[in-house]
Amino acid sequence: MADRPRLEGDRLVLEPLRVEHAQEMAVVLDDMALHTFTSGEPAKFREKAMAAGAVAYPYGTVFAVEFAHGLRDGEAQLMRDGSGTPLKADVARIDVMRRERGYGEVYGDSRAGEWEFASYRPDGTPLIAPGNAGACAACHRKAGAERDFVYGLRVPSK
Numbered sequence: 001m002a003d004r005p006r007l008e009g010d011r012l013v014l015e016p017l018r019v020e021h022a023q024e025m026a027v028v029l030d031d032m033a034l035h036t037f038t039s040g041e042p043a044k045f046r047e048k049a050m051a052a053g054a055v056a057y058p059y060g061t062v063f064a065v066e067f068a069h070g071l072r073d074g075e076a077q078l079m080r081d082g083s084g085t086p087l088k089a090d091v092a093r094i095d096v097m098r099r100e101r102g103y104g105e106v107y108g109d110s111r112a113g114e115w116e117f118a119s120y121r122p123d124g125t126p127l128i129a130p131g132n133a134g135a136c137a138a139c140h141r142k143a144g145a146e147r148d149f150v151y152g153l154r155v156p157s158k
């Protein structure tokens with residue numbers, strides 16, 4: 001895109017629209033309140049922009065995954081519920097990733113965007129501190145920038 005000038009007055013700044021603005025525009029354009037009168041549906045702008053790699057999860061986003069041992073019977077066989085899902089025993093650890101401005105630099109070439117990773121025991125003590133979580137970053141890097149290095153890609157609806 002050709003570089004257009006930024007116009008600045010006492011009360012107003014006019015900035016040429018860039019792809020980086022999609023992050024904040026997604027919030028504005030997909031606001032449900034906008035659709036109260038048009039009776040339309042939100043355009044899933046964030047979802048589309050994310051698929052195009054223009055939008056990341058907001059700073060402050062935290063994802064957590066709980067790992068649990070399976071419940072076993074006397075013969076050490078996994079016990080399952082009626083639909084075949086293994087029954088849960090003790091939680092083994094909780095893996096966490098968090099996105100903040102500038103996070104992830106410590107992982108160097110393995111960096112997965114602005115995420116830092118850590119793993120905790122159920123009592124809250126660290127199993128893998130963020131500074132040692134390069135292996136987590138290296139694998140999440142493979143999820144790709146277009147999904148902001150998140151595998152599950154459960155896109156927030158707004």
Ligand code: HEC
Pocket residue numbers: 063064065095096097117118119128133135136137139140149150151152153
């Ligand atoms: C070998 C690759 C690999 C490594 C290493 C790895 N992950 Fe993941 N991680 C995945 C995959 C694949 C998923 C999606 C799994 C699913 O949804 O069932 C995932 C899911 C997650 C999620 C949920 C968000 C998402 O991306 O879906 C978190 C949080 C997470 N991992 C944290 C960690 C942490 C912390 C570490 C290091 C202690 C780690 N991961 C190491 C592959 C990896």
